[in-house]
Amino acid sequence: MIARLKTLFDPLVRLLLLAIALATVLPVTGEGRAVVRVVSDAAIFFLFLLNGLRLPRDQVLHGMRNARFLLPLIVWVFGVMGLAGLGLSRLGEGVLPSTVALGLLFLGLLPSTVQSATAYCSIAGGNVAASVVAAAVINILGVFVTAPLLALAAGGDVGIDLAGLQRIGLILLLPFAIGQMLQKRLGHVVAENRILLSWADRSAIAIAVYVAFSAAVEQGLWTLVSLSAWVWLALLIGAFLLLGFAGSWLTGGALGLARGDRIAFLFAGAQKSIALGAPLASVLFPPATAGLVLLPVLAYHLVQMIISAPIAARLSRA
Structure with missing residues (x-):
């Protein structure tokens, strides 16, 4: 219980809740929306620049050699969880706003x-090196594959045009590529200022959430989602969490992974990234739509943080 309460006071969770509350009582409107959107894009650019600076290429190349661990994890994260998302979205169509x-x-x-999956893997006594590399590789893949897979699975509901692809390239891929090119020269600066730059990460994510929710609130977010819809959303998120955590743990066992790798598979397979979700939603969708699309992501993120702490503690004692 204490571990769960501590999770609620995680800095990122606090910032996300603050961003939602601020967007509810003081949404950005009118001319200010364009200014805040530019600030949000700049923050996301800086976030992905930092991600590029953090990730040593030699670690990624070394981790990719562990295909027995990495390939099934990629299939699980984008394939199995993606199909589960498709199924649950179809179930939700009749009871949730589209x-x-x-x-x-x-x-x-x-x-x-990346950070929380690795942290909980460490607490649980898992293979931290495998967790770091797997999360890094999967996040790089996510920038390239999440948007096309979303367009493919959603059909006409999501139209990713040339302008959308250009925004992904300019705001997500370009800064990451610059960071990778400068990693050997400036990577030590990121390592030496880890605490300060982690707040820059969190702030960029919170700004993206604030912009998205401001537009959604202006469109009537809290009246569009009824009480019954909130109940259904909670049930569907609960089913998603059960599949994510139980399924990834059982899959790791079925693959015959060593205990340390199985723990890494659990947290990397079950946890979903708001760090990519919020920026990508702001790039792919109009602001009013992005806020509603992010509702399940924010709900899942909050609950995954709450339940991961006791799971990691239990595994550490097993």
Whole structure:
């Protein structure tokens, strides 16, 4: 119980809740929306620049050699969880607003978290090196594959045109590529200022959420989603969490992974990344739509943080 309460006070969780509350009582409107959108794009650019600076290429290349662990994890994260998201979004179409139901599919196709999956893997006594590399590789893949898979699975509900692809390239891929090119020269700066730059990460994510929710609130977010829809969303997210955590643990066992790798597979396979979800939603969707699409992602992220702590603690004692 104490571990769960501590999770609620995680800095990123606090910032996300603050962003939602601020968007509810003080949404950005009118001319200010364009200014805040530019600030959000700049923050996302900086976030992916940092991601590029953090990730040593030699670690990724070394980790990719462990195909027995990495390939099934990629299939699980984008294939199995993506299909689960598609199925749950279809179930939700009759009881949720269509854009919120689409958010369940978007959630299923997102990559793993990086920091929290690695942290919980460490607490549980898992293979931290495998977790770090797997999460990094899957996040790189996510930038390339989440949007096309979303367009393919959603059909006409999501139209990714040339302008959308250009925004993905300019705001997500370009800064990551620049960071990778400068990694050997400036990577040590990121390592030496880890705490300060982690707040830059969180702030960029919170800004993206604030912009998306501001537009959604202006469109009537809290009246569009009824009480019964919130109940259904909670049930569908609960089913998603059960599949994510129980399924990834059982799959790791079925693959015959060593215990450390199985623990890494669990957290990398079950947790979904708001760090990519919020920026990608802001790039792919109009602001009003992005806020509704992010509802399932935010709900899943909050609950995955709450339940991961006791799971990791239990595994550490086993």
